[in-house]
């Protein structure tokens with residue numbers, strides 16, 4: 158005898174699409190009173206998300222949309238690590254330090270063979286630019302104070318081609334600071350500004366006026382391109398006035414969305430007083446970033462995000478790409 162089986166309303170595995178969970182519209186403003194089975198929650202959300210664009214076809218923001226399956230595995234294995242607990246996750250912190258060292262060396266920072274670089278992983282280049290700007294502002298203010306000069310009207314010089322959101326945000330939120338911003342890879346057309354020419358002209362201007370104006374290079378898009386395709390192009394710390402550089406790990410650093418880097422030429426270029434000392438979980442943790450982050454000078458290490466756990470997996474993913482592709486990445490770019 159054949160027994161027919163009528164699924165009950167709660168038998169989600171057989172009847173998600175006929176279950177009560179899909180019969181009413183999804184809550185938008187208030188949490189529902191009752192829970193729903195995991196399969197139903199998954200299916201409903203999965204289907205709604207199908208209405209998003211296909212990220213693999215999104216070339217518009219030049220962000221990374223694919224990583225190797227091995228790296229995906231590393232990411233998933235570390236997605237639940239709260240990076241702020243450095244004692245629990247010392248290896249992640251170590252990997253971040255290695256990324257900072259490698260990127261600073263890639264940009265020709267004046268470092269000894271085994272000298273630790275100064276830098277930090279950030280949420281994209283936007284946060285990186287804020288931090289670099291803040292360091293310039295504080296250095297400028299300190300110098301003006303020491304000279305007995307007014308320090309309330311600093312200025313920032315940029316081309317018309319700067320990324321309008323992050324540079325204008327910086328100017329509006331953090332007042333204005335004194336530096337010249339050069340763009341290595343314009344958002345509009347990828348064009349590199351002539352940072353060397355800018356440096357040379359500014360050296361003359363500084364000499365003529367007694368100023369001490371430094372340069373920040375916004376290499377959000379070009380920082381992981383120029384060292385490989387145009388190694389002879391002088392745009393980085395080889396130029397004496399370049400004091401800090403930002404680069405987007407999630408663009409041509411080939412990591413999924415949400416990671417950037419800022420590196421300083423030397424530790425003197427990041428004023429000590431910008432670093433906050435926070436006692437978290439009984440441990441003193443010097444921090445510097447707009448998110449909760451930590452900076453350790455000398456054996457310097459900085460890590461990111463109190464509660465954005467994805468930070469640790471992206472650091473891991475960045476380190477994966479650096480050691481996986483090495484300098485041979487230029488072949489990938491050329492293809």
Ligand SMILES: Cc1ncc(COP(=O)(O)O)c(C=O)c1O
Nearest residue numbers: 281282283320342344375377405
């Ligand atoms: C020149 C430039 N600077 C800064 C940014 C902001 O970068 P992120 O998206 O990494 O915050 C972009 C992004 O396109 C950019 O092109």
